[in-house]
Amino acid sequence: MTGSRRSAWGAAGVVLLLLALGALGVAGTMAHRWRAHKRPAAGARGAKKAHFARIDSHTHVSPDGVERALQIMETWGIDGMVNLSGMSPGPPHHGLETQLAAARASGGRIAVFANAGFMKALRMANLGVRADYGNVMAEELALSKQLGAIGLKIPKGLGLGYPTPDGKGVLAVDDPGLDPLFEKAGELGMPVAIHTGDPKAFWLPVDTKNERWDELQAHPEWSFRDQPVPSWEELFASFERRVARHPKTTFIGVHFGNDPEDPDRVAQMLDKYPNLYIDTAARVPEIGRRDAAQMRLFYEKYQDRILFGTDLGVGADQDSMMYGSNGANPPTLEDEARYFTSTWRYFETRDKQFESPTPIQGRWKIDGVGLPEAILRKIYFENAARILKWRPPPGPVMAPHPAADAVPTGSVPLPNRPGGK
Ligand SMILES: [Zn+2]
Numbered sequence: 001m002t003g004s005r006r007s008a009w010g011a012a013g014v015v016l017l018l019l020a021l022g023a024l025g026v027a028g029t030m031a032h033r034w035r036a037h038k039r040p041a042a043g044a045r046g047a048k049k050a051h052f053a054r055i056d057s058h059t060h061v062s063p064d065g066v067e068r069a070l071q072i073m074e075t076w077g078i079d080g081m082v083n084l085s086g087m088s089p090g091p092p093h094h095g096l097e098t099q100l101a102a103a104r105a106s107g108g109r110i111a112v113f114a115n116a117g118f119m120k121a122l123r124m125a126n127l128g129v130r131a132d133y134g135n136v137m138a139e140e141l142a143l144s145k146q147l148g149a150i151g152l153k154i155p156k157g158l159g160l161g162y163p164t165p166d167g168k169g170v171l172a173v174d175d176p177g178l179d180p181l182f183e184k185a186g187e188l189g190m191p192v193a194i195h196t197g198d199p200k201a202f203w204l205p206v207d208t209k210n211e212r213w214d215e216l217q218a219h220p221e222w223s224f225r226d227q228p229v230p231s232w233e234e235l236f237a238s239f240e241r242r243v244a245r246h247p248k249t250t251f252i253g254v255h256f257g258n259d260p261e262d263p264d265r266v267a268q269m270l271d272k273y274p275n276l277y278i279d280t281a282a283r284v285p286e287i288g289r290r291d292a293a294q295m296r297l298f299y300e301k302y303q304d305r306i307l308f309g310t311d312l313g314v315g316a317d318q319d320s321m322m323y324g325s326n327g328a329n330p331p332t333l334e335d336e337a338r339y340f341t342s343t344w345r346y347f348e349t350r351d352k353q354f355e356s357p358t359p360i361q362g363r364w365k366i367d368g369v370g371l372p373e374a375i376l377r378k379i380y381f382e383n384a385a386r387i388l389k390w391r392p393p394p395g396p397v398m399a400p401h402p403a404a405d406a407v408p409t410g411s412v413p414l415p416n417r418p419g420g421k
Helices: 005-024 063-076 095-104 118-126 133-147 176-188 213-218 232-245 263-272 292-301 333-348 373-388 402-406
Strands: 055-061 080-083 110-115 151-154 192-194 251-253 276-279 312-314
Touching (some): 055 063, 055 095, 055 373, 063 095, 063 312, 095 110, 110 133, 232 251, 263 276, 263 292, 292 373
Parallel strands (some): 055 080, 055 312, 080 110, 110 151, 151 192, 192 251, 251 276
16 A cells, blocks of 8 residues: 555546446447347246246446336346446536436336445545545435435445545545444435455466456456455455444345355354345355255345345446356347346256356356245345335336237236236
8 A cells, every 4th residue: 555645546546447337337339239139028038937026136227228127127027126326416427316317217116226425525535625524425325315315335446446535545444434424324224235345266366276267367357466455354354343333224245245155254244243134146156056955044044134136237238238247248138048047046946056147257057045935035025125115116017018009908928027026
């Protein structure tokens, strides 16, 4: 952490840019390729028949991606999505206002988490305008709630990229200056979805022995090896201190509690901190390689603390999609089909050694946990609805196409829909 003020801010900018691109898919190549091969009807996609209402509690939908998000919900039997890329309110960009307006166009299918304006608040502290950046962000969060955001998302930039106000280091996840922000989230009843760290392999040498070799080949910039960032263990310890410090704030540790490689440690965290929940976003490949019987015990014990999520990134066209993780090439509709069918298969069947939703995350097969219906209902829908205090409307996601007006009501086939349960 010896870089100059300028370089620390510069480095943070690079990390944040990468995070933004990762979250929203790589923009720029808007080829409208998906229109060439039409999205097949839901029933033809080989999806397991959905018996369940589902909330995807972890997505990143860009403002122009709402229509596509609705198509995906319709196709794969998802009733609502939580967009964690809400951005922050106010000038100059009014990002949250834009995302909330886009979500409203979804007819109540998309709820939005705000992001905190870290860079703006830290820059103000840096310039001596207001040193109390935590209060600045807490005030902003109150405004975000007034505007319609239902939670706060903390990206991995906290701990890995946002600079300290003096620009000399990286702001710690448990930095005391941020306490007012996390306290305010609790006061406002806004859950905090927090991403700390990344797969442990991203800290290891990037060579053929690295189990994330394929992914790191496609995205060399995702490696933290030899980067001026804290160790994985330091990050996790600061995440734990943050959760411990705010018992009245509800935390959702994304990506399986930020430690999918070690479910035992996640279990210890859940035992210790009743204010902690986890989501499953983009980590089915990781948890799917654990012993399925052991994992089933985990789901049974923590059935009220786990939220289904995908980490889906949705833009206007196919090239801007992100299904948990992407390879070097833009993902295809076949990737989408594998992503959802393997995910349902993991939760709903006890099949052995099938392809994971995102094979690029590692060259292994996964085993399904085949959860009982009562637990599936909680993980897919009820837990999210309860802690987010949000329910997407029941019934079909998309209104029938105007051309369907001629078709008698009730005969429009919706084979993959849970029937509004
Ligand atoms: Zn995410």
